[in-house]
Amino acid sequence: MRLFHSPGSPYARIARMAVIELGLEDRVVAEEATLRDPSSVLLPHNPVGRVPTLVLDDGTAITETTAVLTMLDSLVEPARRLLPGPEKPRALAAYGRVLGALDGIAVWNRELRRPEHERSPGVIALEALRAVRVTDALEQEAARGGFAARDAGWFALVSLLGYCERRHTAFAWRQGRPALAALFDAAQARPAVARTVPPTGMGSAAPPLR
Incomplete structure (x- = not known):
């Protein structure tokens, strides 16, 4: 599986931290993508062009943070899952x-x-x-x-x-x-936090959020 992200996106960072925290780095490869770019490597997989986008082995592209977390949680035993259920x-x-x-x-x-x-x-x-x-x-x-x-x-x-x-x-x-x-x-x-620290920067030159 491939997780498309942008280093400056706080939405994608949540998913990137989840991959590390859940011990899924051997199954999910993080791949950086440009945003609002007609030549982005993300667009052939996800026409929405937003991150995080998780591309499954069969080509299915899952986008939006909560949906991505749901899929990542499904790869581990229930006790380790990150998304709270209705019981919480x-x-x-x-x-x-x-x-x-x-x-x-x-x-x-x-x-x-x-x-x-x-x-x-x-x-x-x-x-x-x-x-x-x-x-x-x-x-x-x-x-x-x-x-x-x-x-x-x-x-x-x-x-x-x-x-x-x-x-x-x-x-x-x-x-x-x-x-x-x-x-x-x-x-x-x-580790999941330290390894995903976003770059600094603000203003018109800052990359889009998602």
């Missing part, structure tokens, strides 16, 4: 909140990559407010002991914060959020 509604809800925050920050970042005269101040203000609101809620959850399990929500959270730390520095996420900062800093020693 709070963990599933936390995962959804993190993805919601990531989606909002993706929109915010995309606006900042536009030429200044093309940016929407209203969209930027809305997404900046959403980012503060959701990360404040995630801070409270982490302070209460949430995200203790290294499940999909934990990896998504690390990817979200890592993206803000290195590629979306317009959001000072550490300010007033010591529990998130401690979780993120401690996570850096984990």
Whole structure:
């Protein structure tokens, strides 16, 4: 199997970390792809042109983070799977909140990559407010002991914060959020995290998110 990714994509990073964490590197080969590029190696497999894309041995291309994680989870025994099931509604809800925050920050970042005269101040203000609101809620959850399990929500959270730390520095996420900062800093020693650190960069030259 092949996992197409872009080094700067926080969505693809979640899948890349999952491959390492689940011990699937002998079965899933990571392959870098350009995005928004008509000659990208990804397009013959996935006309959507987004990452992560997992191409199975029979050529089936699975795209979008949760769908990719579902397939990766199917390759390991149930006890090791990363996606929370319906029997863990709070963990599933936390995962959804993190993805919601990531989606909002993706929109915010995309606006900042536009030429200044093309940016929407209203969209930027809305997404900046959403980012503060959701990360404040995630801070409270982490302070209460949430995200203790290294499940999909934990990896998504690390990817979200890592993206803000290195590629979306317009959001000072550490300010007033010591529990998130401690979780993120401690996570850096984990192999799946350390081996997938995104490159730095922001602005119009930054690669697309997905």
